[in-house]
Structure formats: C-alpha cells, structure tokens
Amino acid sequence: MTATATLQNVTRADVEDFLFAEADLIDNWKLPEWLELFTDDAHYYVPSTDVDPEAAPDNNLFYIADDRFRLGERVKRLMKRTAHVEFPHSKVRHIVGNVRILERNGDELKISTAFIAHRTKNAVTDVYFGTGIYRLVVRDGKMAIREKRSILASDGLRQQGRVSFIL
C-alpha cells in the first residue's frame, strides 16, 4: 500500500496485504505488534454460534467481547508463561480468503473474509473456520482495525473446546 492511500483509493489488494500481514503476526505470536494494528476505540468479538452474527454483546453471551483495554490485557496475558492454556504457545496458521470490500462508509471500510485457522497443541490439531467482518479506518495513509468480528461457522466449540489464541 502506498503512503498516500485514502479511504476512497484503497483496493482489495491493499486490504488483502493488510489482512495477510495481520494473520502473519498472529501466527508468529507477535501479539504486541498485532495490537498496534488496532485503533484506540477498537473492539474484538467472537459471538457464540447460536446468536445472530450481528448480535450485540450487551445483551447476548459471546465467547469474546473485548474493548481496546481488555484486548490489550488479553495480549499481555497471552504473552505470559502463566497463561497456561497457551504455554507453550500453540502452533497456529491462518488462511484468509474471499476478501471483499463490502462498504466504504464515512471514515470506514467494511470488509468480509472467510478464514480457516489450524491450531496444534499437545499433539492435537483443531480447525476453526468462519467469517471475518472487519471495520477498517485509513489514517495517515495507513489502515487500522476499529472492529474485528470473527464469526465461527462451527456448532459452538464442540471439538476445539477453547478459543485461546487470536482468530
């Protein structure tokens, strides 16, 4: 992406580059760097799978509903040895595809993706898959995430049992 990118001239390829880089940070457990992709008013959501994908966390039980503060705390936690579920860190790989720019609205882009993430820990491999909905802003020629909503397509987490890494 060029330094002069604006909301109007960002292309799908720009968005893809951004999302692939995001996935790479997650997969390599560079979570403090990953956190820098988010705006100060950002949110990260993983709804439960029996609610409307657009449901609000104020009145529905989610798996994850972090504001920017708690997202920062999540990152802090996951980088500690005492975050037992992720010690040692699981091996994770994301595939992000079907990227589309759905809307250009105000100062925001609405993006949808399909994602697949594999996670291996203790010699057990689980698959997480679903739809990613992003609200991206462009500031000073750079993209940033204002909202990331990872909507699992599976029936709950019946095999996976936890969503302890970043989707």
Next chain:
Amino acid sequence: MTAVLKKVVDNERMVDNDREGQRFRVARKAFVSKEILERERANIFDKVWLFLGHESELNKPGDFLTRSVGGRTLLFTRDAKNRFHALLNTCPHRGARVCRERSGNAKSFQCFYHGWVFGLDGSLRDMPGKESYPEGFAERPTSSLQPVPKFDSLRGFCFVSFNPNVESLSDYLGNAKEYLEVVADHAEAGLTVVGGTQEYSIRANWKLLAENSFDGYHAAVNHATYLEYLKSTTGGLVPIQLVGHARDLGNGHGVVEYKAPWGRPVAQWIPAWGDDGKKRIDAIFDKLVAKHGTERAERIAHYNRNLHIFPNLVINDIMALTIRTFHPSEPDFMSVNAWALAPKDEDPKDRSSRLFNFLEFLGPGGFATPDDIEALEQCQDGFKNMAEVPWNDISKGLAKETPSFDDEAQMRGYWTEWNRRMYGA
C-alpha cells in the same frame, strides 16, 4: 471378557477414605475406565435428577428447544396452555428424530420420515394413511412422543429424571435447594437466560470438571493471570479479601460461599462502574433489603457461590450468574454448555457490565476457564501413569472443623456420594 472386567472394577476400591491415616484418595482409574463410565450411566445418569433447562428459555406458548441430557436427545416445549413438557425426541413410529431444529416456535411437529404429526404436548395428532390403522390407534399412549419418566422444576430451574422411582426433586436437592433459592432471589421479577450459549468440550473425564467447579484451592495459581488482570482494571477492585467457607451439602452436592473483590451486578459495586453505577447498585441492594431483610440481602448481594448439584450442574453466582452443565461421551471427553442468567428487569447498563464480567473470567474465550480446561486435560494426560501413580489426593482440610473455601471437603462429599451410588459403599 466384559463380565470379567466388571468384576475387577467391582472389587477394586475407587475411593479410599482412610480416617486413621488422615487421608482421602480417589483412584485415577475412576477417570479413565470405559467400564466405569458405563456403570456411571446406569447408576448415576439413569437414576438421579438432571438439569434440563430454565423456563425462561421458552418464553411464550409454542416455544421449543432440543437438547442432549444424560445421553438422550430431548425436546423441551411450552404448550398453548403454558405447560412445559420434556419429550424424548424420537418418533414412536420408527425412530427418526422428530424435531431437528435447535429452537423455535411451532404449533406442531411433523416427523420428516413418514409424516406423523405431534402436538407440543407430544400427543399424536395426525398421520398419513390413517385408514390403514385400527381405530383408537392414535390414542394409544405408545403412539405419542414419549415424555421423560419424571419432570419437575424449582423456581424456574427444570430437571428431568429417567428413573420412574426417583425421589422427589425437592428431596433430591436437599440442602442445595436453599442455595438455589438464594440465586432465584436475585430478582423479584425473576431471572432469564440471556441469548447465546457457550458450547464447548473438554478432552477430560467429566468428574474433573465437577471437582474443578467448586475447587477454591486452584484459583491463586491456575488463575494468576486473571487476578493480575483484575488489579490493572480501571479504579481497581473493592478491598475485600477472598474469604469464605466450603460446605458438603449431602447427596453429593457442595458449595463454596465467599467474599471476593470483584464487582457483582447483584449487588457489589466496583469503582469501574462509576457514580452512576453506584446509584443503581445501591438501589438494587435497598430493594433486596426491603424484600428479604438485611442479613439475607447481604448474603445475596455480597457473597459469591459456586454451587455444584450432583452430578453435573454448576451454578456460579460470582462476577456474573451462570449455569453450566456437562455430559460425558467417552471417559476422556465431555460436552459442556454454559448460559448467563440475569434479572428479567435489569437495567441495560448493568446487563452489559454483567456480560462483560462473565467473559472476563468464564468460558472458552475468557481469561480463566481456558486455563481450567488445560489443567483438566493435563490431569487426564497424567493419568496415563496410573499404573505407577494410582491415586489422587483430596485430603486438604480433613482435620478442620470448618473447612475453608480453599479446602477439599466439598469434593470429599462429592466422591462419597459417587462411591455410594456406584458401589453401594
């Protein structure tokens, strides 16, 4: 072969309650054996009362939901006369699952195989080719969707039993009933299950989750990151130490009841909720005092409870109010369901902080539950060494008259009941 194995299991001691040696131990075999799981199905899951759901999940006439309980697939309905029914979700004709949706609203259910139609109460209403059946066929009790042998509820909590001779629900709940009532007393308007179910699984024996659910001992180490997180939240916490007691309630039920520094939407304020929040929390507390008197209001508002109802129901009345139930499918695999409960008439701001609170600690994406899951799975893995290291020790606080919330008395109660039901010991 099976018979031989059964005998071996029968003659072995799974619970070692050695009073003289001041030691209480549980055989690790109890967590890994298929024979024992089969026996648990026969002696426990088929015999006791099991949690089905909360009345608020079926809000209006015609509402239904499907759910697995005790190895059965159930259809839970509310009929036009507001009566609740717990039906076995299998067609009396030739077996098909009749309702294949997870929830909804319906006037009747039509089996998709040959088309028999059932009412919300399970009665057979119609079938294609009726004329080929003898008169009165539809009215035979065996032509209906079969109800579970026993169905009853307490203050909105609905239970089923597959044992026609089971004791009354009230007798079964025993001393746990009073704690369920404290929970139900959170709101005069009643409680409701909030939308959204956390559905997950754990690759571990189901009894490990029962133990973990009222284990006050593990918090400081296993949940260190959660406690560190709490300290860094805005305005911090209220200066209350984690103190309280554990109680073996009999019948395998148990509870830990304690004070804690976190916020409770009913009704312990924390600075993070601001002055506005303080006004609302004070008002909730005053209402509780007016209705229940100061002592009970204090207990409802300022004490936390992790209540375990034998064999697989957990009510956490902590920084949020949750129901959790779990069912084994293999000795080393269980499915878990968790719901959030809240006062029906709760202010949207309190509802929102309640759910924010819930996710902070609880559930497969929380800051604590995933570490519990990891611990349970690592215990299960550790049991591979059972030939050389055959026992779990749960002796903590054995000599104390009033066991602390971080002792293991409540677990000993659980295992004593398990042992009695399994081996009559």
